[in-house]
Amino acid sequence: MTYKNVGKEVPQADSWLKVTGTLKYAFDINFPGTLYAKLVTSKLPHAKIKSIDISEALKVKGVINVATGKDFPYRLGLYLSDRDVLAVDKVRWIGHPVAAVIADSLEAAEEAAEKVKVEYEPLEPVLTVERALEKDAPLIHEKLGEYRVFPGFHPVPGTNIANVFELKHGDVENALKEEDTIIIEETYRLPQISHVTMETQNVLAWWRFDDYVEVWTSIQSPFATRYLMADALKLPVNRIIIHAPPAGGGFGLKAGLGWEPLVALLSKFAGRKPVKLVLSRAEQMTSAPARDGFIAKVKAGFKRDGRFVAYKAEFYLDAGAYADYTINVARTAGYSADGAYDIPNVHVTSYAVYTNKIPTTAMRGFGHPENHWALELTLDRAASVLGIDPVEIRRKNLLKPGESVRATGERVREDEGDPQKVLSVLAQAIDLNHVERASEPWKIRAKGIALLVKAPSQPPNAGASAVVKLNEDGTIDVLTGNGSMGQGTPTSLAILAAEAFGVPLEKIKINQLEMVSTDTNPYTWQTVGSRGLFSDGIALLRAIEDAKNQIKETASRVFKVPVDDVEISEGYAYSKTHPWIRKEIREFAMGYTYPDGTTVGSPVIGRGSYAPILNTFLDANGHGSNTVFHTYGGTGVELEIDLLTGEVKVLRAVQVYDVGKAIDPLLVKGQMDGGFIMGLGSALFEQLKFGEDGKVLNPNLITYYVPHFEDMTASMESYIIETPQKDGPLGARGVGEHVMVAVAPAIANAIFRATGVKINELPITAEKLWKAIKEQKPELIDKALKSFFEEGIKEVEQI
Amino acid sequence: MSFTTPYFTLPKFVYFKPKNIEEALGMLKQHKGRAKVMAGGIMLVNLMKERQIFPEYVIDLKNIDELKKINVTENGIEIGSMVTAIELQNSKLIKEKCPALAKAASFMGDRTLQHTVTIGGNISVGMPSTDGLPALMSMDSVLEVRSSEGKRFLPSSELVLGIGRTSLKEDEIITKIIVPNDEKVMGTYLKFINASEVAIATVAVTVHHEKKKLALSVGAIAPRPYYFDNSSLQWNWEGSVAENIKRASDVVYKAVQPMSDAVASAEYRKEMSKILTARALKEVFGGA
Numbered sequence A: 001m002t003y004k005n006v007g008k009e010v011p012q013a014d015s016w017l018k019v020t021g022t023l024k025y026a027f028d029i030n031f032p033g034t035l036y037a038k039l040v041t042s043k044l045p046h047a048k049i050k051s052i053d054i055s056e057a058l059k060v061k062g063v064i065n066v067a068t069g070k071d072f073p074y075r076l077g078l079y080l081s082d083r084d085v086l087a088v089d090k091v092r093w094i095g096h097p098v099a100a101v102i103a104d105s106l107e108a109a110e111e112a113a114e115k116v117k118v119e120y121e122p123l124e125p126v127l128t129v130e131r132a133l134e135k136d137a138p139l140i141h142e143k144l145g146e147y148r149v150f151p152g153f154h155p156v157p158g159t160n161i162a163n164v165f166e167l168k169h170g171d172v173e174n175a176l177k178e179e180d181t182i183i184i185e186e187t188y189r190l191p192q193i194s195h196v197t198m199e200t201q202n203v204l205a206w207w208r209f210d211d212y213v214e215v216w217t218s219i220q221s222p223f224a225t226r227y228l229m230a231d232a233l234k235l236p237v238n239r240i241i242i243h244a245p246p247a248g249g250g251f252g253l254k255a256g257l258g259w260e261p262l263v264a265l266l267s268k269f270a271g272r273k274p275v276k277l278v279l280s281r282a283e284q285m286t287s288a289p290a291r292d293g294f295i296a297k298v299k300a301g302f303k304r305d306g307r308f309v310a311y312k313a314e315f316y317l318d319a320g321a322y323a324d325y326t327i328n329v330a331r332t333a334g335y336s337a338d339g340a341y342d343i344p345n346v347h348v349t350s351y352a353v354y355t356n357k358i359p360t361t362a363m364r365g366f367g368h369p370e371n372h373w374a375l376e377l378t379l380d381r382a383a384s385v386l387g388i389d390p391v392e393i394r395r396k397n398l399l400k401p402g403e404s405v406r407a408t409g410e411r412v413r414e415d416e417g418d419p420q421k422v423l424s425v426l427a428q429a430i431d432l433n434h435v436e437r438a439s440e441p442w443k444i445r446a447k448g449i450a451l452l453v454k455a456p457s458q459p460p461n462a463g464a465s466a467v468v469k470l471n472e473d474g475t476i477d478v479l480t481g482n483g484s485m486g487q488g489t490p491t492s493l494a495i496l497a498a499e500a501f502g503v504p505l506e507k508i509k510i511n512q513l514e515m516v517s518t519d520t521n522p523y524t525w526q527t528v529g530s531r532g533l534f535s536d537g538i539a540l541l542r543a544i545e546d547a548k549n550q551i552k553e554t555a556s557r558v559f560k561v562p563v564d565d566v567e568i569s570e571g572y573a574y575s576k577t578h579p580w581i582r583k584e585i586r587e588f589a590m591g592y593t594y595p596d597g598t599t600v601g602s603p604v605i606g607r608g609s610y611a612p613i614l615n616t617f618l619d620a621n622g623h624g625s626n627t628v629f630h631t632y633g634g635t636g637v638e639l640e641i642d643l644l645t646g647e648v649k650v651l652r653a654v655q656v657y658d659v660g661k662a663i664d665p666l667l668v669k670g671q672m673d674g675g676f677i678m679g680l681g682s683a684l685f686e687q688l689k690f691g692e693d694g695k696v697l698n699p700n701l702i703t704y705y706v707p708h709f710e711d712m713t714a715s716m717e718s719y720i721i722e723t724p725q726k727d728g729p730l731g732a733r734g735v736g737e738h739v740m741v742a743v744a745p746a747i748a749n750a751i752f753r754a755t756g757v758k759i760n761e762l763p764i765t766a767e768k769l770w771k772a773i774k775e776q777k778p779e780l781i782d783k784a785l786k787s788f789f790e791e792g793i794k795e796v797e798q799i
Numbered sequence B: 001m002s003f004t005t006p007y008f009t010l011p012k013f014v015y016f017k018p019k020n021i022e023e024a025l026g027m028l029k030q031h032k033g034r035a036k037v038m039a040g041g042i043m044l045v046n047l048m049k050e051r052q053i054f055p056e057y058v059i060d061l062k063n064i065d066e067l068k069k070i071n072v073t074e075n076g077i078e079i080g081s082m083v084t085a086i087e088l089q090n091s092k093l094i095k096e097k098c099p100a101l102a103k104a105a106s107f108m109g110d111r112t113l114q115h116t117v118t119i120g121g122n123i124s125v126g127m128p129s130t131d132g133l134p135a136l137m138s139m140d141s142v143l144e145v146r147s148s149e150g151k152r153f154l155p156s157s158e159l160v161l162g163i164g165r166t167s168l169k170e171d172e173i174i175t176k177i178i179v180p181n182d183e184k185v186m187g188t189y190l191k192f193i194n195a196s197e198v199a200i201a202t203v204a205v206t207v208h209h210e211k212k213k214l215a216l217s218v219g220a221i222a223p224r225p226y227y228f229d230n231s232s233l234q235w236n237w238e239g240s241v242a243e244n245i246k247r248a249s250d251v252v253y254k255a256v257q258p259m260s261d262a263v264a265s266a267e268y269r270k271e272m273s274k275i276l277t278a279r280a281l282k283e284v285f286g287g288a
């Protein structure tokens, strides 16, 4: 199939505005007379609120009002309504918003926030998963049993377990017991990390006098936000109007429901004036959610020939004070724990556990950075014990499209992608067994790989819809619900539209320049899970079909030929049998008008929608069919370890993804590069550090370190494989999140392969690696020091 | 440096922008204890934003041209306290005569901040990881400190007393940094960071070949930088450089007693002091 627009490297539609600094984010939207909100947050990790004294705060000039939890008795949540708007009765982490000041200037709001006095009665804080699970641990959510729970989830009231999920397939215990089974047993950990969106969360809300609530906010999923807000505030859905300008980064932080209900309520509380809340970086990193911390206890069984026969795992997600979204991360980590492999016996139990720390939510990868960290490291540990090449052990165990069955019982579709090809391309590009000498004798060169597979984790009815409108001059307006946060999906959707309509890309405008408003744009469930291009794309192609049918209908009357003789291409409608009979499609845009004014047809507006077919919730054994597509991929790295310091420098990164069809290869590569950099940050640097009281110690970008330009030492290569997804838009499947998942496991595997040093916990900072080498292979450091002080310095004298 | 508080705004203060040193010193005396001088303002404004300090008066030194000059006098090279990090890097004189300082200046925050950061402000912050101080110490520099009462000279090694604490009195400002004007100066500055912008260890070296003088300062590992010279490092000008470097690294390793904090452990800092010392000396003697 040859395409006119699809497959060309097209920059993102909003790039020009971005590079000129003129794109308007939610942050930039202001009304005259807008009031400012400032949060007052808890200084204790776990405590009863005895009293809140706002009298001094109210005296500050410019202060309109101060709200506390009692003013807003609503419960919030996507999968579990465990959140309050402001703390009611007790606080659950250091940073928990207790009150909010509304003032006519930010200065007044901040001054007054310091004057709100809260009296607490301290409770024992629960700061680790281990403590949270003990029988006598204090309860963080006493009323867990009363919260609204989404179908398919299982909180355990009377404990700190927000959700438990079990996946059972085959007979693990037996398989592990078999005499010739070789066991790999490990505990892996991941720290809480921050999303670090460039634009912090910010909301402008106006509870109008007509009781419509208008909200401008930096989010990914306007429709989910609207529904959840309506549900929480007990308002009709269409009373809430969410405007979502392009977001300065999302990464899962801005999915679901954020600060919108609070700010809307503050607007009402302040006499229905617009109110704006902008989080500072410190607030973002202490009062807003992060990604869960993770513990995996793994027991894996392999046969001598490398067959992966049993996988038993317990996952514990440290969900922090609220597990609202994280319970689905835990469930997802559980049901997809078998990754890209055909393992006949699997038993995974995955818990989301409350602690008195910063709450957690969705983040890019959604359970897969977690479960692949455990799985992909285990494979390399097994390969080493068995003396098998990391590529071979994977080749042997990969799922076979059309044949294999996942541990959930879901059949692996024939058109799911080509995992063997992904592995081969990766293996060839990285060439694991050819490792060059390091640049210095005290350094070690290393290569490693990791694979992954991921599907969107969504409810069975996660739908999408789209509208296309043909304008008088033949230009086309496309409307979808797809949130724009830098991922580029709106651009890909525009390319799809141009292709399907057979018009140049310039004729397409998408989503009012990427601003999505729930009042004007059609519904899509959420912009998450790498589902946007797939779900919204299918809906869009259906809408275009509908619009084209309307044009054909009118054209057939005008051309006096049967409808099925009319075809549309290159901006024309024409008769297939009499191709000289043709007219530009713009002539049909508002219906066709004859010279005497007689008009046939009417304005062209196409609609299309999509919902997954035959998806279900998972049953008590974790069985069911809950995915729409899977994307396979892998990362290979070549790196150098400085044995003197423990520093890791990645020299080369190879990313291979089977995306079905690259609608815009430039955007696919952009995701791969961006995903690698984000993966590199989480592998080597990123970690929220907690004090003994659970306080975040590094809520800033000085001591919470993300990759800088000088850390971009790797040349990045990306390989796109295109095994079409039959029901995907022109064969495409999603790839947005995937590209960061395998980076950290590939790095850890490279280090292990070259040194034999096991690092089971991220981040692999220089000090951590240096200490691990010192403990596990001290001779490597001794040798390095020797060569550095002998050979390394000898060079000096020769110069 | 904590950067943990949530504020966007500053506490209220009165702002002055005097035109000469005398005026500035007069204001400092008048509002003694309630005023702070502002150089680039990078740290000062942050400390105010963080609600760690609440000066009622801020005295901005940016209009005082005589503090922005680099001069050669019979005393040596005189660097005004308001010379910026970018100017230090771009000055031919500084690059030639104070190589450790020119290099250290390239690490003072990012490129954008370096247009604003001043050498006086940098060393007055008193943070362990401050880049300017180890360089100045390796150059055996002296600070000219003035108040409305007069002036005094303070060895740069005696400026910082502890974390965030200096030996400057409330009405004193650093006006100049005076560096010996030697020929054939070599030097460098190495900064080791990982997974945090705050340095784990830094090393500054300055060597006067003809005078057979070597000084080395290790920063960021303790509240105050460590100072070593050729005699404490047991440097033997006749011996093999490799042997010397090895011995010097051992001396440093044994002498330092680093702190443990959120950035790095004492054990790791100790080891990195050794490695960095060797690397810095290797760079200077190898010309690499």
Ligand SMILES: Cc1cc2nc3c(=O)[nH]c(=O)nc-3n(C[C@H](O)[C@H](O)[C@H](O)COP(=O)(O)OP(=O)(O)OC[C@H]3O[C@@H](n4cnc5c(N)ncnc54)[C@H](O)[C@@H]3O)c2cc1C
Residues within 6 Å of the ligand: A702, B036, B037, B038, B039, B040, B041, B042, B043, B044, B045, B046, B081, B107, B108, B109, B110, B113, B116, B117, B118, B119, B120, B121, B122, B123, B124, B125, B129, B130, B131, B132, B168, B172, B173, B174, B175
């Ligand atoms: C984001 C960020 C990154 C940073 N990175 C680094 C880094 O990499 N390396 C580093 O060394 N530092 C760093 N700093 C710390 C500090 O901001 C810089 O060191 C900077 O040099 C301060 O210089 P300034 O001219 O802006 O000083 P100011 O902020 O104006 O002053 C700092 C302090 O010194 C006092 N002061 C200023 N001038 C004088 C004077 N002439 N006499 C007496 N007292 C005076 C002020 O009253 C104030 O207390 C960083 C700071 C920030 C905010």
